[in-house]
Amino acid sequence: MTRSKTRGTRERRAERAERILDSAAELVLRIGYDKTTIDDVARRSAVAKGTIYLHWRNREALFTALLRRERLAALTRVRELVGADSAPASLGRFCAHLALAYHERPLLMATVLGDHEILGRLARSEPAGRTGPAGSGFAEYLEALRGAGLVRTDWTVGAQVNVVTSVLAGFFTSAPLMPAELAVPAPDLAPILGETVERALAPAAPFTPDQRADLARHTADFLDRAVDISARKYSATFEQTA
Amino acid sequence: MTRSKTRGTRERRAERAERILDSAAELVLRIGYDKTTIDDVARRSAVAKGTIYLHWRNREALFTALLRRERLAALTRVRELVGADSAPASLGRFCAHLALAYHERPLLMATVLGDHEILGRLARSEPAGRTGPAGSGFAEYLEALRGAGLVRTDWTVGAQVNVVTSVLAGFFTSAPLMPAELAVPAPDLAPILGETVERALAPAAPFTPDQRADLARHTADFLDRAVDISARKYSATFEQTA
DNA sequence: AATTGACCAAATACAAGCATCTGGTCATTT
C-alpha cells in the first residue's frame, strides 16, 4: 500500500503550490504585478525557481492561478456566509454577502477596480472580470427565480442583471471615494445595498415558508455550480500543456 | 449710449471663450489631455495663442474651466429634464435624469470613470469629482426630504447618500463593461436604476398631491442651488488673479 | 485697448550605448 505515501506527496505538492501563490499574492499587493519577479516569489516561498515551473507553464499562468484562486475563495466564502446566515434567505442577503466577500479580498478589489498600480500590464491585457458575477450563469439563476415567483417580472432579466451588477459595482467603486464625513463602513453598507437590490427585485407579497426554502435551494444550487466552475478553472491553470 | 456696443463686445468675448473651450473639449476627447497643446487649441479656435491667455491665467485654468463648464451644462440639463418630465416628480426620476445627463457627456464620463487615456496627468492630480453629486449639499437635500416625510428614515442619511451614489456610480462603471448579450441601452437603464433608488428610499405609502408638489419644489430648489454654485465656479476660472 | 505671433527658457521626447534584470531552460544534484 503506497497509498499514504502517495497521498502525502500529492498533498505536499498542493501545499507548496498554495505557499507559492501566497507569496505571489503578498508581493503583488505590496509592489505590484509588474515588479513582482519569479525570483522574488521563489525566494519568498523558499523554493528554487525551477520548482515554480514544475507547477505552472509560465509566469502568466502563475498569476492567472492566483486570481482564480482568489475568486474561488471568495465564492466559497459567499456560500459559507449564505449558509450560516441567521437572517432568512433572500436575494438581498446574497448580494450583501457577495459584496463583502469580494471587498475582503484586496486582489479581487484590485481587479474589480482596475487598479493599475497593482495590476500593471495585467489591467490592460485583461479588462474582463470587472463585471463581477455577471458571467457564470447569474442571468439563468435570476430566470429560475422569476419562474418560481421569487423575483418580480416587471423588468426584463437583462435589466435586473444590470441592476444587481450596478449596485455591486457602485459599492466597490464609490465607497472608497466617499468623503470621510459621509463614509459608511463596508460591513454596514453591504447589507444596505443588499436590501436595495431586494426592494428593487423582490415581489411585493411576503414569501411563504415554502418559497423561502425554494429561494434558499436555488441560491445554494447556483453557488454550488459557481464554486464548481471556479474550482475547475483554478485547477486548469496547473496544466502544463497549451 | 455705448450700451449696445459694450454689450456686443462682452458678448463676443464670451462667445470666443466658449469657442475656445469647444476646441479644447474636442481635442481632449480625441487625443487626450496630455497631448493637447495650447497651440492646438488656439489654431482650432482661429485665435492667436496670446488670446487664450487673455481669458485664462494658464493652461490649468483653461482645462479646469472646461470641466466646470461641462458640469454646469449637465446640471442645467438635469434641471431642464426634471422640469419637463411628464412623469410625476420623484427621487427616482431625478436620479434617472442625473444619470443620463452625465452619461451624455463624454468628458464628464471620463472624469467619473477616471479614464487615464483621456485625462492623463489630470487623473492623478485630481482624483476628486468621481463621487458624482455626493458633494454640493446632496445630503442636506435628502435631509430636507426626510423631514418632510418624502423619504424614509429607516436608514441614516449617510447610508442613503451612499445608496444613491453607488447606484449612479454603478451605472457609469458597469454598464459599459457589460457583455453584449446582457447590455441594456443607457436611456433604458437609467430610469430602471432611478426606480431602484425610488424603491429603496421612498416611503411605502403613496404620495398625496401636496407631497408631490413639495417634493418637486425641494428638488427644483436643490437644482437651482447646484446650478448656481456650479455657474459661480465656472465663472471663477476666468479670474486672472491667484 | 485688443490682438497677435515671434521669441525664450524649461520641459519633454528621442537616440544610442551600456548595464542590469528576468523569464525560462536544463544539466546536475539530491
Next chain:
DNA sequence: AAATGACCAGATGCTTGTATTTGGTCAATT
C-alpha cells in the same frame, strides 16, 4: 523522480547628450 540553481538571450532600465516641443510673455501691430 523531484528539485535545484547556474546559465543564457532577450527584455527592460539607465545615462548622457541632443533635438523638439510647449507653456507663457510681451513688444509690435491693428
